[in-house]
């Protein structure tokens with residue numbers, strides 16, 4: 582089977598002040614809130630964004646400013662995916678629930694695909710989120726490799 586992949590990479594810079602998405606499925610919201618409480622002071626120094634219910638709960642229960650998008654089942658995962666594609670998100674903390682099928686499972690898969698494609702640091706559980714949030718890269722400009730979108734289109738149009 583022939584498969585097409587981006588042939589050429591370019592880079593982009595994750596800024597020192599990171600744009601961090603916080604998302605949790607209902608069965609994992611308690612864990613995410615506990616985790617965010619532990620890292621509250623660190624999170625407060627970055628720009629937070631989240632799907633509707635997660636964002637509201639983090640904001641209400643921790644007193645942090647979190648930009649709330651649409652709730653996940655109503656399209657929020659896709660909005661986060663669009664931010665990744667537009668290079669407007671730097672870190673994804675997504676506690677998805679391995680025990681609960683979601684009505685919007687295709688959106689969840691699509692979001693994780695875009696995060697993998699665009700080389701975004703992702704944590705899907707508390708231990709990996711601890712590693713990400715305590716990394717020295719969190720407060721530095723960090724250059725990451727990403728697919729070269731212009732080269733991709735050029736290769737499909739020449």
Ligand SMILES: O=C(CO)COP(=O)(O)O
Pocket residue numbers: 604605606607631632633634635636651652653654657658683689
């Ligand atoms: O469903 C979600 C992610 O797939 C999360 O959505 P809410 O934060 O609105 O619950």
